Amino acid sequence: MAPAAVPNGEALAANDNITRFAPPSRAYTPQPDHKLFHPKTRCFVYGMQTKAVQGMLDFDFICKRKQPSVAGIIYTFGGQFVSKMYWGTTETLLPVYQSTANAMAKHPDVDTVVNFASSRSVYQSTMELMEFPQIKSIAIIAEGVPERRAREILHVAQKKGVTIIGPATVGGIKPGAYKIGNTGGMMDNIVASKLYRKGSIGYVSKSGGMSNELNNIIAQTTDGVYEGVAIGGDRYPGTTFIDHMLRYQADPECKILVLLGEVGGVEEYRVIEAVKSGVITKPIVAWAIGTVAGMLTTEVQFGHAGSFANSQLETAAVKNQSMRDAGFHVPETFEDLPAVLSKVYKEAVSAGTIKPQHEPAVPKIPIDYSWAQELGLIRKPAAFISTISDDRGQELLYAGMPISDVFKDNIGIGGVMSLLWFRRRLPDYAAKFLEMVLMLTADHGPAVSGAMNTIITTRAGKDLISALVSGLLTIGSRFGGALDGAADEFTRAYDKGLSPRDFVDTMRKENKLIPGIGHRVKSRNNPDLRVSLVKEFCQANFPSTKLLDYAIAVETVTTSKKDNLILNVDGAVAVCFVDLLRNCGAFSAEEAEDYLKMGVLNGLFVLGRSIGLIAHFLDQKRLRTGLYRHPWDDITYLLPEMAQGSAPGQAQRVEVAAGDVK
């Protein structure tokens, strides 16, 4: 599976690192009934549990399996065809099926399923899975399956001869061969408990969490686990101790049995009967946890749903005594179990029933990137940096301010803008000014180019975003751009120390219009109220309005030439905004210039006008207006007359005046 040599030394393509597995060339020899799992077991995982699947594949890999145990994923909400997984350091593609029937048909070699469906849906999915005769065992992971449904499942399973492990279990493990779902924990624990190679001890535990502990105990005191099953903590597990104990008894490779029972239920007694009647002859080391229950004055429901004694027989103390009486090796306390197990193991070794095997080399498994990062073992430069908001913690942060404080302090949209645009709280008057600009620029009637575009797009039947964007795309140096231009020109003149009259004169000499000066209808005698509002607010609240004062002086010069050359709303907003950046105290001089250069003023206009453009979209939709077609008679058609063959570039030029109106 090594990637093909790359001729010209180019980097590996992602595709070169993918391992593909061929389907089996022939059907496998059937396994004896007691071998539920073996090194060629193939399964489906029901549910999109990529972490568990990866764990299973990693386990397969360190067990030196030729093929992954997971043949595919069944995910009914699917849509995805393959799921990419690691196979050692390479990658492999696992098929994802939306229908169970399809998956079964594609993989006749699969005979077991790890069912991760939720407690609500596990009943239906398990019943469906059991309809396929190829399925011999199903592990049900979900906790909280209704007891009646669990009993119905186990009833059908019994009739069909399907082995159910669970519900409410982590699953089970067959070292060196197959691992159900998340059993055994993470890789380093699996390696520490030597689960990559088989031992001689078979265990059945009720609790999944404690099965991890058993793996550890068995690895420390014996030659290791042969097979382990956690039957689950519910009242009605699909299979119980006896089912697996009988399998271990029948399996010649399993030498010592371990049973970890629990208070509640009577399933341990069936193992006792099997020992008494001579069906089980191998040594059993056993313990029932929950001995404390009898010593407490009140009833306590322990962690597991089934761990509740309804009669004396179901208490852990009576179970332990009964098992001891039947000849099981039962320690005095659970803490003594390792010592007892070790003794039984040594006896088996000296009797020759167990021959400790040569220890294979400890396999290596690459550590997952995300885990290594969590452990602080590796670092990597990030491709993106963001300094304004953070959604990872308990609460969304805007420039460090928790969203709950945003509302508690009632900072308004201007406050949010100051946090996200400038990464700082600006004084209240500044936030108010930003809001004022948004309100003033929100709309300027349907006739301006942005609104027109939005209206036409809307009438063409397009959606909100298309209509809004088509309007926004008109914003530039001609439409809406006067803000940036005005700020730029006025600031430059002011900073150079030009007197207002010099400034006006220079501009005229350069044949340039002064952005922010002039209005189609308003004049000195008929002032624009919007401008008055801005002026009054800034004069009342800003610490300094030097540039505004300068602009007003410029207006005095220009209006003396023509009455309608007044400081318009763009000009007023632009110069006031510069005053704000320079004088509110929150920005250094460099920062203020930087923000202006970035075009933040245009941002204000885009944001404000979006309100109006959306309004025009809604308006047109509300009116149910139809597709717009511009009348022919409103278009002058001037086409080159081919016959006369006018020289290139000599076509008649049409001067169209650029309107300065928004």
Place this chain on the structure above:
Amino acid sequence: MSAKSILEADGKAILNYHLTRAPVIKPTPLPAQTIHNPPAKLASITFAEGDNVQGVLDAAEATYPFLLAPGAKFVAKPDQLIKRRGKSGLLKLNATWQEAKEWIAARANKVQKVEHVEGYLRTFLVEPFVPHPQETEYYININSVREGDWILFYHEGGVEVGDVDAKAEKLLIPVDLKEYPSNEQIAKGLLSKVPAGVHNVLVDFISRLYAVYVDCQFTYLEINPLVVIPNADVTSADVHFLDLAAKIDQTAEFECGVKWAIARSNAALGKPAVASTDGKVNIDAGPPMEFPAPFGREMSKEEAYIAEMDAKTGASLKLTILNSTGRVWTLVAGGGASVVYADAIASAGFASELANYGEYSGAPTETQTFHYARTVLDLMLRAPMHPEGKVLFIGGGIANFTNVASTFKGVIRALREVAPLLNEHKVQIWVRRAGPNYQEGLKNIKAVSVELGLNMHVFGPEMHVSGIVPLALVPGKYHEGIKEFEG
């Protein structure tokens, strides 16, 4: 989440509502009932701590108008999962509402000892008194086992029924309802000691009762006495469940929640339709099912706090206070490991000193672990000092996926906040934990114990899961030769 006991009032409300509605599994000998039962007369009266008892009783009159019916006689009893109430004098029979009120007022919010458990009486049930001849009393019990559901029936009921396990007639209904017994089989299996004349009526009732049991996912149901008074031509009967105990399967909430709720809605209980006072909207037609704590184990503020936190996350956080002045406290991760720890403490002879049972698991966040640990530590340090000091086990098995270092950060934060008190109370701390990144977690907690001067012993996976318990509690078990975790 498991099979849980419910209030008698709720059990009766569910039966009353669904007896005529739940689909029977096979046709019964009687024609299907066309009229549903009238609303159940069940006055459930609850007193919170500090409530004005008289005020609550007066309010009950408004909620349950049937209490004021002239000449009516009632039964009053506490409804708090107490067994054998009659024997403890907790049953007031054949009382007028005035008498019942006085009887309740004398007991409400007072401590009561039942057998060897003490607890506050908070919830009472008042319902109409049903005079009936002795021979109409029966005993019935349905309970679930692996193979199916047992129905136990005995032709005599009442407090003195005796050992029903031995003498009742029994019939196992298999899990697969296609194998449900015929009417004849039911009569033969359960009613051999009952006059044949009432067989049809009883078979009909048993079938309906079982239908409700299945439909509403009960796991246990006992009615004793059950009173069945047939009408003159034995085509129907008046059925009264005088005393009822039931468990339902809490995990079936997603299937049965609607049915549990509607049976307990205002309309089904004949309550006047009052606009709900707190403006809360229920997700079903009635209130969500309540699962009361066993008698004598009211949830403390801290337990309620942990339960609330538990309900809000995918992680599992459990806390039960067993003895708030106990010397031995546990802070154990994992459902199985927590039981193992309690076992070990009990078998070391400290059952009576075991202060709490609890566990945290399922990868709780650092903050959740902090609040959990902080609550346990607060409880431990609130109890008076003990001359021999206290013992705290910070234990757990080998975690599957929980990052031990990160949950331990929460525990460490909690330890830091109370460090001086820990030493003042002479608390010995024993730590054992393993699983992902345990090395880091153990190293950190050890460093903190050195820094804060705590009396702490730290162990990793080389130590048996609960091996630290005998070391801490059994004299002579711990010696210098036992190797602790090295950073």
